[in-house]
Amino acid sequence: MRIDIISVLPELLESPLNHSIMKRAREKGLLEVHTHALRTWAVNKYGQVDDYQFGGGAGMVMMCEPLVNAIESLQANVQYDEIIYLTPDGERLSQRLVNQLSLRQNLMMICGHYKGIDERVREHFVTREVSIGDYVLSGGELAAAVLTDAIGRLLPGVLNDETSALFDSFQDDLLAPPVYTRPAEFRGWKVPEVLLSGDPRKVEDWRHDQSLARTRNRRPDLLDDGA
Ligand code: ADE
Numbered sequence: 552m553r554i555d556i557i558s559v560l561p562e563l564l565e566s567p568l569n570h571s572i573m574k575r576a577r578e579k580g581l582l583e584v585h586t587h588a589l590r591t592w593a594v595n596k597y598g599q600v601d602d603y604q605f606g607g608g609a610g611m612v613m614m615c616e617p618l619v620n621a622i623e624s625l626q627a628n629v630q631y632d633e634i635i636y637l638t639p640d641g642e643r644l645s646q647r648l649v650n651q652l653s654l655r656q657n658l659m660m661i662c663g664h665y666k667g668i669d670e671r672v673r674e675h676f677v678t679r680e681v682s683i684g685d686y687v688l689s690g691g692e693l694a695a696a697v698l699t700d701a702i703g704r705l706l707p708g709v710l711n712d713e714t715s716a717l718f719d720s721f722q723d724d725l726l727a728p729p730v731y732t733r734p735a736e737f738r739g740w741k742v743p744e745v746l747l748s749g750d751p752r753k754v755e756d757w758r759h760d761q762s763l764a765r766t767r768n769r770r771p772d773l774l775d776d777g778a
Pocket residue numbers: 637638639663681682683684685686687688689690691694
């Protein structure tokens with residue numbers, strides 16, 4: 552998969568996408584991430600990419616021209632399946648949406664700043680608007696990094712058996728069960744007996760029960776019956 556990210560602060564994206572699983576995915580050639588500094592397409596020699604909003608009011612708006620020039624120059628080389636604008640008023644990100652996007656070939660992401668981007672770019676170029684939660688970040692970069700990470704780890708070959716995404720929280724609308732590692736007893740706190748039993752059926756049943764209980768307790772909205 553290829554992901555192109557347009558941003559006024561591409562440096563913000565470097566660290567989260569250059570470590571651990573994302574780093575491995577990129578090194579293995581399974582995920583290509585290209586970041587693009589919007590100022591490359593600035594309208595003047597001062598690097599201007601934003602301007603005052605029509606109608607007055609505090610806060611700058613990211614201008615059409617640099618964004619459209621950036622988008623079109625990337626489109627000249629790549630056919631994008633989606634052009635995603637990260638914004639707090641977008642569709643709330645879910646594992647279902649991540650799964651869906653992980654099946655695409657080429658994605659473009661646009662990171663907003665200030666008051667956001669000129670509405671005409673949203674109308675004429677953006678195909679999907681995504682929010683990573685009901686709170687406001689100072690820019691879309693961290694949201695783009697979150698989305699890229701969530702998608703990247705699902706690409707075939709990125710995770711091995713041990714880190715498989717199959718048993719993640721949300722993959723089947725259930726939260727993940729508790730996990731333990733050695734020692735079997737620490738300060739008198741014991742690991743549940745069943746996990747030491749060596750009986751895979753019992754372990755699987757216990758995990759499922761725990762997942763269900765945890766989901767019912769913490770996120771009843773994920774269960775169909777809402778119980
Ligand atoms: N930009 C600012 N806040 C955001 C959010 N919650 N999700 C996506 N992009 C954002």
